[in-house]
Amino acid sequence: MKYVMTEAVAPEGMALLDQSEKVYVAHDANPANYTEEMKDADALIVRAAPAKIVNKAVMEAAPQLKVIGRTGVGYDSVDVDAATELGIPVVITPGANNRAVAEHSLTLMLALSKNLVEAQVEASKGNWAIRDAHKQFELYGKKAGIIGLGRIGRDTASLCTGIGMKVAGYDPFLTKEQIEGMGYEYYANYEDLLKDCDVISIHVPLTKETENMVSAKQLKEMKNTAIIINCSRGGIINEADLIEALDSGEIAGAGLDVFVGEEIHPGNPLLDAKNLIFSPHSAAQTREAVINMATMCVEGCKAVCAG
Numbered sequence: 240m241k242y243v244m245t246e247a248v249a250p251e252g253m254a255l256l257d258q259s260e261k262v263y264v265a266h267d268a269n270p271a272n273y274t275e276e277m278k279d280a281d282a283l284i285v286r287a288a289p290a291k292i293v294n295k296a297v298m299e300a301a302p303q304l305k306v307i308g309r310t311g312v313g314y315d316s317v318d319v320d321a322a323t324e325l326g327i328p329v330v331i332t333p334g335a336n337n338r339a340v341a342e343h344s345l346t347l348m349l350a351l352s353k354n355l356v357e358a359q360v361e362a363s364k365g366n367w368a369i370r371d372a373h374k375q376f377e378l379y380g381k382k383a384g385i386i387g388l389g390r391i392g393r394d395t396a397s398l399c400t401g402i403g404m405k406v407a408g409y410d411p412f413l414t415k416e417q418i419e420g421m422g423y424e425y426y427a428n429y430e431d432l433l434k435d436c437d438v439i440s441i442h443v444p445l446t447k448e449t450e451n452m453v454s455a456k457q458l459k460e461m462k463n464t465a466i467i468i469n470c471s472r473g474g475i476i477n478e479a480d481l482i483e484a485l486d487s488g489e490i491a492g493a494g495l496d497v498f499v500g501e502e503i504h505p506g507n508p509l510l511d512a513k514n515l516i517f518s519p520h521s522a523a524q525t526r527e528a529v530i531n532m533a534t535m536c537v538e539g540c541k542a543v544c545a546g
């Protein structure tokens with residue numbers, strides 16, 4: 240068997256491959272760096288990468304490809320329709336990183352509500368007076384609106400209740416009874432949830448329905464004291480509209496782990512947006528989750544290859 244990996248998975252996952260299995264690591268998600276190696280590949284393992292970067296051409300370059308593995312939950316980096324058409328299963332790792340991403344979402348909420356990043360940057364420059372800016376607020380008693388109550392959304396909701404927040408949820412695939420049964424306030428419409436909540440945390444897959452679901456119209460209707468967190472996928476919040484909403488004070492802050500096109504680089508206007516903090520799509524990169532994702536993904540690919 241030959242495995243092509245866009246990047247090496249954690250050693251614990253590598254260790255599951257035996258001597259007879261060949262591995263090619265491209266060190267880059269761009270197919271130009273590994274398409275040639277696909278000629279005799281049986282499995283392709285991909286990390287988070289721009290939407291549909293594993294396209295039909297990549298799959299067609301691999302006549303014996305049996306499986307595509309994704310170390311994570313979102314499968315948007317793979318053209319799943321093309322894989323389905325070609326009969327290639329796509330393996331993901333649900334449950335491997337929900338705790339990591341939920342803790343990261345809470346971290347972004349706490350850091351924003353305590354103005355932590357600006358305070359450190361300013362104090363490092365000698366501006367100790369930043370502590371009197373009084374931009375901080377407490378999350379206790381505030382209402383968190385969770386959009387998408389799947390694995391990560393539920394873990395995030397539970398962490399929010401743990402620090403004394405009220406929780407409301409929107410998920411069109413869950414009933415009112417299911418959401419209320421979890422102990423959360425039910426919203427049938429996410430725009431109402433956005434209007435009412437102090438903190439919004441988004442945990443949905445990137446789909447035609449969720450792309451740009453938070454744009455200028457929705458941001459304008461949010462409280463101007465509200466903060467929004469996106470640890471799901473770039474493009475669910477419209478980036479240009481978010482910058483406008485932050486700079487004009489329509490909302491009080493945003494915490495992002497994900498971006499359109501995956502990475503942001505110097506010159507990207509998001510880097511100059513007011514009250515925006517971010518991490519480099521690292522929410523799922525805890526020591527624990529990285530091992531879970533690597534082992535689950537390799538085991539899943541091996542199981543498919545073994546028939």
Ligand code: NAD
Pocket residue numbers: 311312313314333334336337340386387388389390391392409410411412413442443444445448449470471472496497520521522523524
């Ligand atoms: P999940 O499948 O368990 O949950 C997704 C939830 O979203 C489901 O309950 C589903 O019903 C709901 N949903 C679908 N469409 C919706 C819509 N239009 N509006 C509201 N809810 C909708 O997945 P998960 O493990 O909780 O992961 C959620 C997403 O988080 C993934 O799809 C992935 O894109 C992202 N993610 C990001 C990272 C990261 O490193 N930042 C890591 C893992 C997952």
